[in-house]
Amino acid sequence: xxxxxxxxYLREKRKKGLIIYIxxxxxxxxxxxxxxxxxxxxxxxxIELGIPFSDPLADGVTIQQASQRALEKNANIPKILAxxxxxxxxxxxxxxxxxxxxxxxxxxxxxFTRDSQKxxxxxxxxxxxxxxxxxxxxNIINKSGLALISFLAPNSxxxxxxxxxxxxxxxxxCVSVTGVTGTRENFTPQILEMIEKIRLYTDIxxxxxxxxxxxxxxxxxxxxADAIIVGxxxxxxxxxxxxxxPIILSQVNNFVRSLKEAIT
Amino acid sequence: MNKTLPDNRGxxxxxxxxxxxxxxxxxxxxxxxxxxEAKKSPExxxxxxxxxxxxxxxxxxxxxxxxxxxxxxxxxxxxxREDLNHTGAHKINNAIGQALLAQQMGKKxxxxxxxxxxHGVATATIAALFDFSCAVYMGELDIKRQALNVxxxxxxxxxxxxxxxxxxxxxxxxxxxxxxxxxxVKDTYYLIGSVVxxxxxxxxxxxxxxxxxxxxxEQILAEEGRLPDYLVACVGGGSNSIGLFxxxxxxxxxxxxxxxxxxxxxxxxxxAASLEAGRIGILHGAKSYVLQDKDGQIREAYSISAGxxxxxxxxxxxxxKEAGRVKYVSVTDEEALEGFKLLAQTEGIIPALExxxxxxxxxxxxxxxxxxxxxxxxxxxxxxxxxxxxxDRWEAKx
Numbered sequence: 001x002x003x004x005x006x007x008x009y010l011r012e013k014r015k016k017g018l019i020i021y022i023x024x025x026x027x028x029x030x031x032x033x034x035x036x037x038x039x040x041x042x043x044x045x046x047i048e049l050g051i052p053f054s055d056p057l058a059d060g061v062t063i064q065q066a067s068q069r070a071l072e073k074n075a076n077i078p079k080i081l082a083x084x085x086x087x088x089x090x091x092x093x094x095x096x097x098x099x100x101x102x103x104x105x106x107x108x109x110x111x112f113t114r115d116s117q118k119x120x121x122x123x124x125x126x127x128x129x130x131x132x133x134x135x136x137x138x139n140i141i142n143k144s145g146l147a148l149i150s151f152l153a154p155n156s157x158x159x160x161x162x163x164x165x166x167x168x169x170x171x172x173x174c175v176s177v178t179g180v181t182g183t184r185e186n187f188t189p190q191i192l193e194m195i196e197k198i199r200l201y202t203d204i205x206x207x208x209x210x211x212x213x214x215x216x217x218x219x220x221x222x223x224x225a226d227a228i229i230v231g232x233x234x235x236x237x238x239x240x241x242x243x244x245x246p247i248i249l250s251q252v253n254n255f256v257r258s259l260k261e262a263i264t
Numbered sequence: 265m266n267k268t269l270p271d272n273r274g275x276x277x278x279x280x281x282x283x284x285x286x287x288x289x290x291x292x293x294x295x296x297x298x299x300x301e302a303k304k305s306p307e308x309x310x311x312x313x314x315x316x317x318x319x320x321x322x323x324x325x326x327x328x329x330x331x332x333x334x335x336x337x338x339x340x341x342x343x344x345r346e347d348l349n350h351t352g353a354h355k356i357n358n359a360i361g362q363a364l365l366a367q368q369m370g371k372k373x374x375x376x377x378x379x380x381x382x383h384g385v386a387t388a389t390i391a392a393l394f395d396f397s398c399a400v401y402m403g404e405l406d407i408k409r410q411a412l413n414v415x416x417x418x419x420x421x422x423x424x425x426x427x428x429x430x431x432x433x434x435x436x437x438x439x440x441x442x443x444x445x446x447x448x449v450k451d452t453y454y455l456i457g458s459v460v461x462x463x464x465x466x467x468x469x470x471x472x473x474x475x476x477x478x479x480x481x482e483q484i485l486a487e488e489g490r491l492p493d494y495l496v497a498c499v500g501g502g503s504n505s506i507g508l509f510x511x512x513x514x515x516x517x518x519x520x521x522x523x524x525x526x527x528x529x530x531x532x533x534x535x536a537a538s539l540e541a542g543r544i545g546i547l548h549g550a551k552s553y554v555l556q557d558k559d560g561q562i563r564e565a566y567s568i569s570a571g572x573x574x575x576x577x578x579x580x581x582x583x584x585k586e587a588g589r590v591k592y593v594s595v596t597d598e599e600a601l602e603g604f605k606l607l608a609q610t611e612g613i614i615p616a617l618e619x620x621x622x623x624x625x626x627x628x629x630x631x632x633x634x635x636x637x638x639x640x641x642x643x644x645x646x647x648x649x650x651x652x653x654x655x656d657r658w659e660a661k662x
Contacts, residue, residue, distance in 0.1 A: 054561040055435065055547065057442045058285040064429060076559040101283055102546045106560025128283045128546070132273065151286035155449065160289065178287045179447040 001145050002122050003046055003094040003170040007205035007226055010045060016263040017227030018043060019207055020256060021098065022234055023050040023066035025075025027242050029083045034245070035238070035252060040093040042253045043260035045227065048125060051080055051099035058100075058127040060182025062232040066239065077107050081119040088120035096149060096170070098125040104137070113140050123147035123170045131164050138167070149173050152198060154190040165201035172198060174225060176210045182232045184211035187221060195224050215262035222263040230259060269583070274463020277586060279579035282462040284549045288442075291449045296464045298369045303471075308364060315360045316475065319393070320350045322357075324476075326483035326640070331610040336626060339493065339633035343613070343643045344480050346504065351386050353616065353645030354476060354504045355457055359386035361472035363394050366453035373397045373448065376455045377441040379406055379434035379500070380571030380618065381413025382645055383457030388422035396453075398422040401441045403433040406570045412649050431564035434574045438548050458501025459578030462549030466578050473507025480640055481511055488638055494629065495520045497642035498621040499592065500536065500572035502581045504644035509590060510580075519591070522581060523625045525567035526594035536565035538577040539585050539592040547576040553585070568597035568653060569617035571645075599624040601657060604647065616645030617653065 007017045020039050024032045032049070039047055052067035052075055059067070084095060097116060104112050104126065116124070123146050129137065134148065141148050147170030152161055155178055164172070176191055177184060195206060208221055209229030222228050237255060241247040269276045282292055302308040316322040325345040333341045346354035366374060374396040378384030384400040391398030400417055404426045407414050417424050430436040438461075445454040459466045459473070484492050495512060497505035499522040512518045527535035535541065538553045545554035547562055555563040555575035565575040584590040595603070600617055603624030608614045615623060622641050633639065647654075 054430065055439050057439045057548070058446070060443070061429075068429075071561060100546075102554070102556065102562070103560035105546055106543075106556065106558075127285045128549070130282065130284060130286055130289055132289075133281050133283055153285075153287040153290075155290045156286060157290055157293075160286075164286075175287060178449050180443045 001147070003096060003147050004205060006045055006094050007171055011205065011226050016222045017045040017205070017207065018260050018263060019046040019048060019227050019229040020044040020234055021048040021050060021229060021231030022238065023052055023063060023070050024080045024083065025052060025070030025073050026066040026235070026238060027069060028073050029075060029079060031245060031248065033083050033086055034249060036087050037091060038249050038253050039256050040091050042256035044093065044256055046094045046096060048096045048098045048229070048231070049080065049084070051077060051097055051103055053100040053103055056100060058180055060180040060232060062235050062239065063181050066235045077103060077112065081115055084119040084121055094122045095120065096123040096125050097121055101126050101129045109137050109140050113144050113146060117144050117146060121146065123149055125149040125173060127151060131167060151175060152194065154178055154194050156194070158197060161197050162201050165198060165204070168202055168204045171205040171207045171227065173229065174198070174206050174208045176208050176212070176221070179210065181210050183213035187211065191221065192224050215258045218259050219262040228263065269580070270463060270467055276580045276583035279552050279582040280463055280466060280550050282549060283546045283551065284462045285446060287446050287449060291445070292462055292464065294369070298365055299464055299468055302365055302368060308368070311364055312361055316357070320356050320360065321348065322475065323479040323483070324348055326480060326487065328487070329611050332607065335610050336630040338630035338635060339637035339639045341626065342484065342492070342638065342640045344476060344508065344640055346476060346642060346644050347613070347615065347619070347646035351389050352648070353382040353386070354473060354507060355383040355386035356389065357475055357507070358457065358469050358472040358503060359383070359390045359455060362455045362468065363390040363396070366396065366455070367394055369453065371451060371453035373452045374455050375399050375401070375441050375444050375452055376457060377401045377434060377437035378457065379437070379573055380569065381406065381410040381417070381649065382571060384424070385413050385416050387455050387457070388417040388420035391422055392420045399425055399444070401425050401427055401437040401444070403427045403431065403437050405432040406434065409570050409653060410649055411652070433565070433570070435562065435565070442548070458503040459506045459580060460501045460548055460550060460576055466550065466580055469503050470506045470510055470580060473503050474510045476504065476507035476642060477509060477511035480508060484638065484640060491515055491518050492640045493519060493637040494633070494639040496523065496622045496625055496629065496639060498523045498572060498618050498644060499539070499577060499581060500525065500574050500618065501576070502578040504642050506578060506580055508642045509584070513589060520589065521625060521629065522590050522592045523621045524592060524594040525569060525572035525621060526596040527566045529596055530594060533563070534566040535594065536567040536572050536574060537594045538575060539581060540594055550579045552579040552582045553577055568600060568657070569621065571616065571618040572621065593625060595621050595624040599627070601654065602627070604654060613643070614647035615643055616647050617650040619644045
């Protein structure tokens with residue numbers, strides 16, 4: 001509920017939202033906790049925490065490698081939820097868990113929903129769970145108040161856009177390009193077309209993600225939607241300074257601030 | 265077993281489905297519609313039959329292995345000789361079928377994943393034949409194990425892209441092929457080589473491979489005047505076995521055995537026996553049995569045979585397992601090597617290490633059979649490609 005409320009509130013104030021992704025457990029969960037505080041402080045409106053999966057087929061190489069590093073440190077659902085609990089004692093920024101369906105299915109759909117809710121999670125983002133396969137989880141989530149975020153892509157048909165829009169919760173994750181996550185130089189006019197089509201069916205907040213890596217791009221793209229999502233570019237900063245926590249925190253802080261400024 | 269599966273959501277019982285990112289949903293819907301159209305088209309059937317006969321060399325022989333049968337001292341053993349197909353394995357049956365489909369859909373570029381390289385070679389072959397540009401994803405480890413097939417693909421004009429991530433085998437090659445597909449979905453056709461992946465692939469690949477079982481049925485009726493008592497085939501992703509089994513699924517008197525790769529042994533975690541030792545999960549777009557750890561991370565599979573080295577299995581096999589229609593068993597690397605040698609030395613046929621798993625199971629099955637019974641084994645591929653692996657393992661013992 002809070003994800004959608006926050007983004008709608010921003011829209012009423014004629015402001016744009018900033019959604020930041022990091023992989024939980026990269027380089028370790030203590031750092032993840034500190035990063036969440038830093039990112040929230042720097043002006044993010046929603047944070048996505050990635051639960052690492054061995055075979056992240058919607059992700060480009062940056063997030064694949066981050067997932068691998070997190071798995072090597074044994075990050076898993078119970079440990080990540082314990083970290084969320086700690087975070088919740090200090091700050092209230094909306095948090096979404098992003099992962100693939102197998103770890104969730106393996107943990108148990110009801111147990112995952114219940115434990116996430118208890119820990120203070122606000123929503124789930126599961127890229128390999130399209131509308132057609134989401135009914136089981138959706139039925140459980142609907143009783144919990146959590147949001148199951150849906151995706152739409154530039155090649156989604158009108159029929160699919162309509163079906164997804166009807167069930168959408170939180171926001172719709174609008175994929176900027178047909179491709180995997182990772183930084184990109186250029187975006188096509190297809191984004192605007194996609195957004196216009198979605199707007200025919202719903203007024204739920206729309207967030208554009210995949211490939212946004214600089215304040216300049218953020219500024220250009222955000223005008224089409226209610227929010228932007230930045231992941232790989234942040235994960236890259238974390239990757240580049242793996243062993244130096246103060247540097248990671250200051251670089252992420254500066255970068256998130258520059259994104260926030262660009263979209264304000 | 266009489267209903268037609270998968271259902272309209274792509275499920276075989278509770279297995280299958282389409283667990284793919286949104287970007288791929290339009291692509292698999294497009295594929296499904298193109299396939300339904302092709303299935304109804306006599307023109308498509310005619311073309312397929314033409315290439316089956318004139319290019320692959322079908323029907324493949326059903327060969328009575330007299331010396332092998334005598335040596336094992338039980339049922340009569342027949343070999344379905346998919347190793348005699350053009351390119352040396354059953355993979356070409358599916359590659360030709362999907363190439364015709366890609367052509368009908370107007371695609372210009374084909375991508376594929378490969379483990380042992382047999383599917384890669386089959387895909388590179390049809391890409392040359394039908395003038396597609398072609399890229400094949402292959403794990404770095406498999407590239408080392410299957411140098412001959414890598415060379416063949418390159419010679420055929422295909423780009424072989426090495427995968428350095430994860431276990432550097434088939435699973436990672438599939439991930440990378442899917443990423444390519446997501447990124448180039450408009451003009452690219454993803455030619456999956458086994459009965460895995462999101463719906464409609466498990467159905468399409470099964471249908472194109474069913475020629476194995478359909479021919480077998482006709483041939484054994486002509487030869488023996490009755491259906492076989494047993495069918496035996498190896499199972500990695502499971503395409504040659506589904507191809508053999510599917511046309512017999514409603515003939516309940518035919519017992520069917522799917523042989524998985526036991527690697528070092530099922531106790532060791534170094535194996536590829538998803539059906540025997542895995543749990544239900546979601547991998548590469550479908551719900552099926554999957555090798556995974558307690559957190560749902562996909563385990564690295566292991567087998568001496570690159571073509572069986574996959575931590576998942578086709579959803580229809582999971583369905584056959586739960587329905588009790590097929591019995592799934594496994595043999596170890598060592599046993600497979602015995603099967604490899606056994607066929608070479610009794611019949612003068614060198615089998616692929618994949619098929620050698622099915623042959624090795626005969627050593628366990630035949631003692632329980634009667635002389636008047638009939639077994640058909642799918643000899644899914646020839647073994648030339650495996651010479652180096654076999655040399656490494658037991659040159660000293662020969």
